[in-house]
Amino acid sequence: MSADATSGNAGRTTDRLLGVLMVFAEAEHATAAEVSEATGIPVSTVYRMLDRLSATGFVQRVGTAYGAGPVAVRFAEKYRNGALERTAIGPRLERLSHESGELAAFMVPVGTEALCVDAVEGARVLRCCYTRGAVQPLLRGATAEALLAHLPESRRQQVYAAYRLPAERVRALEAAHPLVREQGVAVSESALDEGVWGASAPVLGDSGSLNGVVTVMAPAALTERRRPYYVRLVKEAARDLSGGTI
Known part of the structure; x- marks a missing residue:
């Protein structure tokens, strides 16, 4: 077997192992069949x-299924207590939540999902799906739109293929991306949680690569007049976190 073939097989095995691990990042338990x-x-x-x-x-x-093991849990704890705590994310989310009075979160793309890395509750208790460690499909909502709009095309196509999206849905998603990139923000209402409005702005590194998005979520019925203010705040927060290693 050639060196290239050996390297290719090793890469495929690694990709498969990572794929299996990602299942347990999203599901508490899963059987081998799942x-x-x-x-x-x-x-x-x-x-x-x-x-x-x-x-x-x-x-x-x-039991008859599998779940995250002790090594995976230690990785998560080290990320929470080490790397994440030394970044500017937490303090900036605290400020954003204080200024807006609403829930603020930082989301990153992981595989075909958006992972909530950190979240700060606002003055109002908001029932929504964005809590630390939660994942959501990169399919709908302001966070998904902002992430997809700034991911490389090859990565977007992988997401579309994973969810087996019909061609017309892919075209609709792709058509929305230029405006999101131009405005620097994506907004949505009731896309994931009924009655919740959200705005998400991208956090970019020095090279322009996507680090994640900052998101503000608020009750749609109570905050309609404040939405332009929220959009400004979330774009300012994203701009503050952009430009380097966060």
């Missing part, structure tokens, strides 16, 4: 991978 369905990897191969991941502590057996 992992197979989510990743497209044959069940027999999934079992072998789960055995390897169990042996190293990345996953653990939970």
Whole structure:
């Protein structure tokens, strides 16, 4: 076997292992069959991978299913207590939440989902799906629109393919991206949670690559007149966090 073929096989195995791990980043528990369905990897191969991941502590057996193992939990804790706490994200979200009085969150693209890295509750208790560690499909809502609009085309196509979106839906999503990029913000209402309005602005690195998005969410019925103010605040927060390593 050539070196290129060996390298290609190793890369494919790594991609598959990462795909399996991503399942447990999104689901508390999953059977081998559910992992197979989510990743497209044959069940027999999934079992072998789960055995390897169990042996190293990345996953653990939970009855007839599997869940995140102690090593994965330690990674999450180190991220929360180490890297994340040393960034400007938390303090800037606190300020944004204080200024707006609403829930503020920082979201990053992970695979085909948006992961909530951090969130700060506002003065009003808002029932919505954005809490620390929660994931949402990159399909609808201000956060998904802002993330998709700033992802490379190849990455967007992977998302569309993963969700088997029809061609007309893909065209509609793609048609909205230039305006989002031009305005520097995406807005939506009741896209994920009924009665919740949201605005999301991209946080970009020095090279223009996407780091994540800052999002503000508010009750739609109570805040219509304040929406331009929220848009300004979320764009200012995103601009403050952009331009380098956050």
